[in-house]
Amino acid sequence: MTLHNAFLLFVRGRRLIAMVAVYAALLVPLSACNMIQGLLVSTDSEREKMQRIARDVMAAQTTRLMAQSTRAALASQKLGVRVNSLQAERDSKLDVVNDKLADLQQRLDAVAAARKAEKTSLAEIKKLRRALANVKTEIRHDDEHERLMEASSRARFERLEQRTSQIKFPPSSAVIGVHLASYQSAEDARKGWKLLRAKYNIALGGLVPHYVDVDTVSGPFIRLMVGLGFPRSDLNKIITAVRAGGDYCMVMPLPYGAIVKSSAPTS
Numbered sequence: 544m545t546l547h548n549a550f551l552l553f554v555r556g557r558r559l560i561a562m563v564a565v566y567a568a569l570l571v572p573l574s575a576c577n578m579i580q581g582l583l584v585s586t587d588s589e590r591e592k593m594q595r596i597a598r599d600v601m602a603a604q605t606t607r608l609m610a611q612s613t614r615a616a617l618a619s620q621k622l623g624v625r626v627n628s629l630q631a632e633r634d635s636k637l638d639v640v641n642d643k644l645a646d647l648q649q650r651l652d653a654v655a656a657a658r659k660a661e662k663t664s665l666a667e668i669k670k671l672r673r674a675l676a677n678v679k680t681e682i683r684h685d686d687e688h689e690r691l692m693e694a695s696s697r698a699r700f701e702r703l704e705q706r707t708s709q710i711k712f713p714p715s716s717a718v719i720g721v722h723l724a725s726y727q728s729a730e731d732a733r734k735g736w737k738l739l740r741a742k743y744n745i746a747l748g749g750l751v752p753h754y755v756d757v758d759t760v761s762g763p764f765i766r767l768m769v770g771l772g773f774p775r776s777d778l779n780k781i782i783t784a785v786r787a788g789g790d791y792c793m794v795m796p797l798p799y800g801a802i803v804k805s806s807a808p809t810s
Contacts, residue, residue: 637682640678640681640682643678644675644678644679644682647671647674647675647678648675650671651668651671651672651675654667654668654671655668717796717797718771718772718796718797719771719772719775719778719794719795719796719797720753720768720769720770720771720772720773720778720794720795720797721768721769721770721778721781721782721785721792721793721794721795722766722767722768722792722793722794722795723735723736723739723767723768723769723785723790723791723792724739724766724767724791725757725764725765725766725767726764726765726767727762727763727764727765728765729754729765731765732754732765732767735767736752736767739767739785739790740752742788742790743784743785743788743790745784746780746781746784746785747769747781747785750769750770750781751769751805752767752768752769752805753767753768753769753771753803753804753805754766754767754768754803754804754805755767755768755797755798755801755802755803755804756801756802757798757801768795768797769781771797771803775794778794779794782794
């Protein structure tokens with residue numbers, strides 16, 4: 544090989560090395576760009592996925608809240624129908640009892656008049672008077688029973704209102720007790736406590752009644768409660784006994800700023 548040919552080979556080799564270096568230098572930025580683009584695409588995909596999950600959760604929450612609102616409206620409607628039915632039944636019973644009372648009064652008047660003319664026996668008059676007294680007692684008991692039923696219905700409505708309204712619940716540390724009924728007057732509250740204590744003497748006989756003044760969407764009520772501050776296990780025993788007799792009973796916290804009286808209130 545001549546010196547000239549060797550020199551040409553040397554020049555061509557340097558050019559080849561330079562071209563390879565330039566090509567390698569171009570490949571590194573292109574690879575980095577591809578990696579950055581992949582990261583951006585991946586980040587956008589994750590962001591879209593999180594947004595889709597958030598939308599799904601919000602939609603599910605909205606559906607659940609709408610279902611709860613519908614159930615609350617249906618329960619309130621059923622409760623109103625039940626109260627109207629009880630009122631109609633009470634009116635019907637009162638009409639029947641009033642008819643009996645009028646009939647007995649007429650018979651008593653007739654016997655009293657006949658006694659003067661025909662000397663009707665005193666035993667018949669006493670019998671009619673006892674029957675008249677029994678009817679009056681029946682009227683009084685029916686009226687007290689209907690008041691108790693109305694108090695129980697109002698108590699159920701208050702419980703439903705507390706669960707479905709926007710009113711803020713008391714904190715978990717609030718004092719709890721057993722809610723028995725709600726009344727519109729102090730006298731009804733006192734009578735209601737006597738009826739319940741007599742009916743559930745074993746469960747309620749040794750307890751002190753508490754009368755709590757509350758304001759509701761239906762107006763002011765006196766809430767009858769017992770066992771304030773008792774352990775929940777003791778409250779559950781009271782609830783079991785009262786519910787076994789067919790009456791309303793529920794554990795409930797004291798409302799904010801409630802005024803509590805531990806003896807029968809005065810009207």
